Amino acid sequence: MAKNLSTIIIWSENTPGVFFRILWLFRRKMFNIETATVGYTEIPNVTRFTITVSGNGDQVANMCKQVAKLVNVLRVEKVADEKLISRELALAKIQIKGKGEKGEILKIIEHFRAKVLHMTKDTFLVEVTGGEEKIDAFYENMKEYRIIEFVRTGRTALFK
Amino acid sequence: MEQKTKLKTRLKEGEKVQGADIVCECLLRHGVRTIFGYPGGANIPIYDALYKYPELHHILVRHEQGAAHAAEGYAWANGIPGICFATSGPGATNLVTGLADAMLDSVPLVCITGQVPSPLLGTDAFQETDVLGVTLAVTKHNYLVTKAEDIAPSLYEAFYLASHGRPGPVLVDITKDAQTAYAEFHIPLPKKHLEGRVRLQATPKEVEKIVSMLNSAVRPLIIAGHGMLLSGDGKTLLQIAEKQDIPVTLTQLGLSTIPSTHRLFMGMPGMHGNVAANRAPNEADVILAVGMRFHDRVTGNVAKYAQQAKIIHIDIDPSELGKNVKPTLGVVGDAKMVLEQILPKLSKRRNPQWLKRFHQWKREETEKVYKKELHAPHLKSAQVIAEISRQTKNKATIVADVGQNQMYAARYYTFNDYNTHITSGGLGTMGFALPAGMGVKSADSNREVWIVIGDGGIQMTIQELATIVQEKLEVKIALLNNNFLGMVRQWQELFYKGNYSEVKLKNPNFQKLCDGFGIPSLKAKTFKETREAISKARKKRGPFLVEFVVEAEENVFPMIPAGAGIADMIVSPKDK
């Protein structure tokens, strides 16, 4: 994942098209979104977006002001990493070749406190959560074996 | 904006009617008197309802782009949103240029388009276009309404958004089944989160900071833009300028905020702006920038713009602060309201030395540019505009198109009255002026409206001459004919080795065209004919077109080449 990411948290009305408007605006202002997670929150009818982008401080600050102008957006904040606890979730399907490999892979899973969600004769389907660096490290370790599929959700975050 | 005068509303709270009736009722209740539009299959129910609302005067344009620009002119002249109707598909897509224009120039519009019936949405039905998607980028906000009961809330929000904060165009796309379905009419409750959004006044701390920066300035400069013009009047601005003896420059869209003849008015900055207005930002120590956005046409290369100055930037749109130029102090607020806050706290002062500098610059421009333009032996556009200014006693409303003609209008008309200069600044839409001028006249019949337009631009929306005739709109049209796409030709002459690529126009016979439309016209080739033609045009009631045959290859100077710094201004051809 790209380094020096800024986290932008957006609260919006849960109306059709809101997602489109927000993502469109980032493109319009020439930002590349690194990750975006969206979901319901503790407030009824309010959707919360956690978006990470790269870009210098002034650009990101202006981007937030642009987003704040969207009519369906209720609040926007660019949040410093220290103020957040953030996590992402990754799923990986790994091929197992023989007994020896199986033990090694299980060790890695244990080390990362990952969970095996599904197992076949020759595959593990694993879930791991954590900060980006942890997920990166997990991926690096698993790369030694054959990764059949790998997905990660991108950052979602709460204020400390 | 609810109309204060007595108004014959049709619907009672809770009355069950068709969606199309609700559309008309909402317009009526928002004080709408004029609509620019074009009917079609998907908005025919709204036109049917319109039949019952004779006080909503509908102007049938000849192309929906004309409707949008006319609505812009209307909004500009009246200060309330202009209204457009268009049908689905091609009707709606024809509005797009006008919406984009209104978006960049902060013009309030409410556009109502018909859409295919909701069960057909997404099926590529006849005349279906995803209008919400297409217009997302060119509206302040847009709505897709598929139920009759959602019409009133959407329209109320649309009016609110179009005219509050930084104004802009809002589009409401209404499916045909929502227009014909029955629903109870209710006046919607205001939406809280919309209303709390706009900040109008500065905090006491900000006021104190602005005041102290201005009070201690040695070479202060004011640059005011469209936001200043939009905020009501130029009086507070003038009071501040006079109290502190601060030179004032007005951006193109700020022109006519204060009279051009005022001793502190130092012209317009920008690519073809005035020498003083362009040199001053690089010598000032404090710049008060209000309701303007440091547009690239104003600053030239920003890296070479006002580097030595402390900048106070006041704008109602928070996202403008720091977007193009980083201010020393950025303040969110309404231009006039913030100026009213600082006015009483400013000390009185005089700046004779600093003002002398401006008079030097003005003399330089007079010698190198004005004299040549105004005293040339053959007819020049500058002379035409200056003569219109003289005969109208600086009191006409000038609606300028795009290109050289626009620059001549801005430079050579002397604006005396508030809000009398209208043009397409941000988008630079050729063909804007003819329909926009029509909109201005229909908003305010007391204005003397002069449309200034080139031979290229007029052919982009020339069909609206028919609307002008049908509506008996008394607009005067100054067609500056150089038989070229003049502004592009100028660039080709100056920066592309004189390769005139696709800029020569073989034009129609404009007199015969006018005859066909039923508009009287004259052709002027000399200054004497110009004087007489303008006088005749003004005396004759109804619309009138004068074709001025101006020098084919004249250039607008000064000029800051695109991308260059303001110091690289070419004042006259010899400087190049």
Ligand SMILES: Cc1ncc(C[n+]2csc(CCOP(=O)(O)OP(=O)(O)O)c2C)c(N)n1
């Ligand atoms: C719709 C549109 N197309 C193209 C342009 C690019 N353009 C800017 S000025 C200009 C020339 C305008 O020619 P004319 O209307 O004859 O006016 P003049 O410059 O000669 O006064 C052109 C083509 C534009 N601004 N708008």
